[in-house]
Amino acid sequence: MAQSSVGLICLGEATNFGDDLIMIAGVAAIAAQHDDVEVRYLSFGSPVNWAEISARLGLRLDPRPVRYQRELPGSRRSELAFGGCDALLVGGGGLFQTSHHPHTPYLWLSHLPRHLPTVPVLGVGLGLGPLSDDWSRRLRRLGSPFDECHLRDADSVTLAEERLGWRVHRCRDFVDRVFLRQLGIDAPGGAAGPGQLGVALRRWPGLEVGPTARHIARIAESCGTDTIRVFVLEAGPHCPDLTFSEQVGRELGRDAEVVPYRGVDLVAFAEAMARCTVAVSMKLHSSALWAALGVPIFPISYAPKTAAFFGEPFHGLTVYDRVLPPAVEPETVPRAADVVGPWVERALAGAVRPARAVLPRGERVRLQTSSTAINVCRQLGRGLKSAVTPGAR
Incomplete structure (x- = not known):
């Protein structure tokens, strides 16, 4: 009898700490109840140390990476990438948004098989938005691409329900206290002394280097910390967060150390964050990690998801000069990881009847063509900038 196979479509191994944690939690949620199932996951080429992670979790994790490759118009490369899988998971994280690219939702939808018999698909731990009007209309017209969908926040x-007309459920994020403790990341364990201020930033319109550095310095002084570590959770090529964090670090002076994330060092990076005794946090999953460990957080909120994490209304970019506790989720809202196992069991048993919407062939080709044109223009723009900027990366 052929081995069953489950695919995980995620932003995995893309030098993004939060998304790598989500990927690991998703793979672990499948393996914890189905250790005889092959797991394939979408990889962007910056591997994590699966042997170390397996040992930490006490699970036999040997997932198979499916390397992401951009499509040309008319190609079925993405659609065929998970061919042979008996079920697919999409999530978690903020995959369905148009903040960074006008066709980001298509990147994920392109990996869902179009032809019958369709494979059952679970959307889990996802955050939606912001979405352009164009994509809101397209997704409403299309209908839900998932047979079952669990979203990670009320917004x-x-x-999904009011603008897209989808039927959805709530769940919690994949990255929570339970998962972090399973990974061996527990309460702060730094050496005795004044303590360490952890910082996690992203470049954002309206957030300037000088005022940000002065804000961090004031918090370090008021909390009596003797060192500042600026953790760059998204440090891949062309990511502006690293440049911005380095500029802030230089402004702070010799007591500040900038620590970029690398996938192979995920556990060490998380343990270094866990040694902080207070934090200035702008990234969602830095807030999730520090909150899970009971570290007091001075948030910088830039999006509805970061405001919602602390139970605050979103009023644009907000730099808080006080500690905020994380919002408390109702006990009735399940963990994303707890949604996965039972659904996979039902899907592999044939108890999930696929009824999801699929992108028509013509729509796929139009989106492929538009995405390719945008990507080519961006690459040309980067090349031109490097050619005229001395010392450009």
């Missing part, structure tokens, strides 16, 4: 549920 995403509202967007």
Whole structure:
């Protein structure tokens, strides 16, 4: 009898700490209940140390990476990438948004098989938005691409139900206290002394280097910390967060150390974050990690998801000069990881009847063509900038 196979479509191994944690939690959620199932996952080429992670979790994790490759118009490369899988998971994280690219949702939808018999698909731990009007209309017209969908926050549920017309459920994020403790990341264990201020930033319109550095320095002084470590959770090529964090670090002076994330060092990076005794946090999953460990957080909120994490209304970019506790989720909202196992069991048993919407062939080709044109223009722009900027990366 052929081995069953489950695919995980995620932003994995893309030098993004939060998304790598989500990927690991998703793979672990499948393996914890189905250790005889082959797991394939979408990889962007910056591998994590699966042997170390397996040992930490006490699970036999040997997932198979499916390397992401951009499509040309008319190609079926993405659609065929997970061929032979008996079920697919999409999530978690903020995959369905148009902040960074006008066709980001298509990147994920392109990996879902179009032809019958369709493979059952679970959307889990996802955050939706912001979405352009164009994509909101397209997704409403298309219908839900998932046979079952669990979103990680109330705003995403509202967007899905009211703007897109989807039927959805709530769940918690993949990255929580339970998962971090399973990974061996526990309460702060730094050496005795004044303590360490952890910082996690992203470049954002309206957030300037000088004022940000002065804000961090004031918090370090008021909390009596003797060192500052600036953790760059998204440090891949062309990611502006690294440049911005380095500029802030230089402004702070010799007591500040900038620590870029590398996938192979995921556990060490998380343990270094866990040694912080207070934090200035702008990234969602830095907030999730520090909150899970009971570290006091001075948030910088730039999006509805970061405001919602602390139970605050979103009023644009907000730099808080006080500690905020994370919002408390109702006990009735399940963990994303706890949604996965039972659904996979039902899907592999044939108890999930696929009824999801699929992108028509013509729509796929139009989106492929538009995405390719945008990507080519961006690459040309980067090349031109490097040619005229001395010392450009």
